[in-house]
Amino acid sequence: xxxxxxxxxxxxxxxxxxxxxxxxxxxxxxxxxxxxxxxxxxxxxxxxxxxxxxxxxxxxxxxxxxxxxxxxxxxxxxxxxxxxxxxxxxxxxxxxxxxxxxxxxxxxxxxxx
Amino acid sequence: xxxxxxxxxxxxxxxxxxxxxxxxxxxxxxxxxxxxxxxxxxxxxxxxxxxxxxxxxxxxxxxxxxxxxxxxxxxxxxxxxxxxxxxxxxxxxxxxxxxxxxxxxxxxxxxxxx
Numbered sequence: 001x002x003x004x005x006x007x008x009x010x011x012x013x014x015x016x017x018x019x020x021x022x023x024x025x026x027x028x029x030x031x032x033x034x035x036x037x038x039x040x041x042x043x044x045x046x047x048x049x050x051x052x053x054x055x056x057x058x059x060x061x062x063x064x065x066x067x068x069x070x071x072x073x074x075x076x077x078x079x080x081x082x083x084x085x086x087x088x089x090x091x092x093x094x095x096x097x098x099x100x101x102x103x104x105x106x107x108x109x110x111x112x113x
Numbered sequence: 114x115x116x117x118x119x120x121x122x123x124x125x126x127x128x129x130x131x132x133x134x135x136x137x138x139x140x141x142x143x144x145x146x147x148x149x150x151x152x153x154x155x156x157x158x159x160x161x162x163x164x165x166x167x168x169x170x171x172x173x174x175x176x177x178x179x180x181x182x183x184x185x186x187x188x189x190x191x192x193x194x195x196x197x198x199x200x201x202x203x204x205x206x207x208x209x210x211x212x213x214x215x216x217x218x219x220x221x222x223x224x225x226x227x
Contacts, residue, residue, distance in 0.1 A: 004155075034214060043115065043203055043218035044156070089155055099213060103155025 002027045004092050006104035013080055014112050021075040021107045023090030028068045031099050035064050035075050036089040038106070044089065048075070052095070080111045117142075117206050117219035125225045131192045134222045136204035138185040144207040145187045146216065147179060151200045162187060199226045 007022045023033070032051045036044040048057045048064040050073070056065040063076040077084060090104040116139040126132050138145055144163045148156035158171035162181035176192040185206070191198055201223050205216040 032214060041201065041221065041223060043117070043220045044205075045115075045218070046214075046216075049214055091155070093214065101158065101213075103157075105153065105155050 002092075002094050002100070002102050004090055004102045004104040006088075006090055006107050008107060009105065010108040010110075012110040012112065015080060015082060017080050017111075018076070018078050019080055019109075021077070021088050021090075021109070023073040023075070023092075023104055025071045025073075025092045025102070027094060028071055029095045030068060031093040031095045033064075033066055033073050034091045034093070035062075035073075036091060038087045038089060040086075047088075077109075080109075082111050082113050084111050085109055115217040115219065117204065117217050119202075119204055119219040119222050121222060122220070123223045123225075125227065126194050127227050128194055128196060130194050131190065132194060132224060134189045134191075134202050134204075134224070136187045136189070136206070136219055138187070138204075138206035139208070139217070140185055142185055142206035142208050142217070144209075144211075145181055146205045146207075147187075147189045148203040148205065149173075149198075149200045150203060150221070151197075156203060159189070194226045196226050199224060 003026045005024045034049045035047045050066045061078040066073045087106040087108045089106040093101045118137045120135045146161040147159040150156045161169040165181045178190045181187040201221045203221045205218045
């Protein structure tokens with residue numbers, strides 16, 4: 001069964017810390033992996049998209065890595081700020097005819113001033 | 114701002130009623146998808162419309178139906194509401210020719226079924 005798991009479910013850190021969010025997937029035959037941000041009760045904003053042939057992507061203070069062989073991706077946030085507080089979702093698009101998109105449950109991040 | 118709007122923002126219905134949720138996309142976004150996101154869960158794909166026809170569906174019963182209009186707006190209709198239908202409903206649109214991953218999400222409609 002194709003699943004996506006995110007650890008931890010919730011995280012609270014003081015402002016300025018570097019932090020890592022984890023995403024694992026059960027099937028290495030993926031097409032791509034995407035990290036999203038969701039503010040409370042709001043829609044989703046795409047942060048980073050990593051194609052299966054790539055190892056990492058960077059955008060500002062965010063860096064996402066992909067290791068297909070171990071079925072893992074990490075989202076690294078440098079010098080966290082209170083404005084980073086949100087839920088971060090990992091979504092894996094699996095290879096195959098329908099390229100189904102499977103979502104994790106998310107990590108709820110609180111950055112405290 | 115994604116250019117995708119949804120209405121209403123919040124809605125309360127009772128079990129057995131029917132509801133219509135609306136989504137307005139940017140001009141040229143001729144693919145729209147609808148998702149259901151229960152509290153503490155990831156989004157679940159309901160269905161997708163392309164050029165006013167349904168062309169993909171997730172594991173949802175027929176009482177979930179949709180419409181897409183030529184003016185890039187769309188609707189999600191749910192009949193015979195159940196308590197478990199309480200969720201955030203998201204629409205996402207995609208421009209002509211864009212990959213599946215170039216979706217622009219609306220802010221969602223929070224539906225509560227009592």
